[in-house]
Amino acid sequence: MLQFTAVFSSIWSLTGTPVLRYCVTWANGTGHCENALEAPNPLNFTIPHSVDPTTVRIEILNINSPDIILVDSLYYEGRICELIHPHLAINKVSRDTFEAETEVDVKDNTVDMDTRDNRAIEDASEELKATAETLGKPADFVACEALTCDFNHNHSCFYKLSGFGSTSPWMIGTSFVGNRHTGVQRLNEEDSNRLGFAYVGRDHVDESNEVFVMESPKFTISTDARLFFDVYLRSHSPRLKVCIDSFDDCPYESPKVSKHAFWILDNSVVLRKGVRKSQTEQLCF
Numbered sequence: 001m002l003q004f005t006a007v008f009s010s011i012w013s014l015t016g017t018p019v020l021r022y023c024v025t026w027a028n029g030t031g032h033c034e035n036a037l038e039a040p041n042p043l044n045f046t047i048p049h050s051v052d053p054t055t056v057r058i059e060i061l062n063i064n065s066p067d068i069i070l071v072d073s074l075y076y077e078g079r080i081c082e083l084i085h086p087h088l089a090i091n092k093v094s095r096d097t098f099e100a101e102t103e104v105d106v107k108d109n110t111v112d113m114d115t116r117d118n119r120a121i122e123d124a125s126e127e128l129k130a131t132a133e134t135l136g137k138p139a140d141f142v143a144c145e146a147l148t149c150d151f152n153h154n155h156s157c158f159y160k161l162s163g164f165g166s167t168s169p170w171m172i173g174t175s176f177v178g179n180r181h182t183g184v185q186r187l188n189e190e191d192s193n194r195l196g197f198a199y200v201g202r203d204h205v206d207e208s209n210e211v212f213v214m215e216s217p218k219f220t221i222s223t224d225a226r227l228f229f230d231v232y233l234r235s236h237s238p239r240l241k242v243c244i245d246s247f248d249d250c251p252y253e254s255p256k257v258s259k260h261a262f263w264i265l266d267n268s269v270v271l272r273k274g275v276r277k278s279q280t281e282q283l284c285f
Helices: 086-104 110-135 138-147
Strands: 004-013 019-026 031-035 043-047 054-061 069-079 171-173 197-199 211-215 225-232 239-244 263-271 278-283
Touching: 054 069, 138 225, 225 239, 239 263
Parallel strands: none
Antiparallel strands: 004 043, 004 069, 019 031, 019 054, 171 197, 211 278, 225 263, 239 278
């Protein structure tokens, strides 16, 4: 069962005119193609959830005679099998063991072993049910994994850096961005767990009205949840919004920049049961 997949690829060309396009085709014959926006390598895109076989095709368009195109580092990250929590898997193995042991001894005492067999299976079933209720539903585990990203490995996990409506892509950084006074600064120089970040912005005056949309993969949740994130703001013009399902529902908008604290930690938005995706939007004026 394909839950979510992110495909990464690097591309180089002599002229810069070729365009990379990716197409996703499902078993029922339907498909979708989209051009990848210009962005630093590696380019990435997300394949939505599907329980049927899926075909991914990468095309290079607008090739001229003098062009040489190199495609490298093509790989994907995702879950292509049904998510089974290890505790549930252990309990399932234990139940199978109970059944196998009772079958071996049935010849000695059929009545007693039938009783033992039923009791063992009932006990294992109750334990399995209790564990499942404690751990929650697999779909919720998948959603948490799909939305969690520390940006530490120089990519955006399962987030699409050029989401719907974007005119320029978000970028991934792992060190200082801009000058030492007004650029993005690390919260703690000694904290190796907070190296990466997604960012947008310019190191010069810009009035281009660019729109940057970072989009999560599609997901569903069975209970209300909360999405936490940290924000770094260093200029007055940009506005950061977090939108759910559409740009009409944006429960978070960044506050005015403060000269006393540029890092705004532990921001959060509530994800209501039944939501499908979240989007982060930043407008630069």
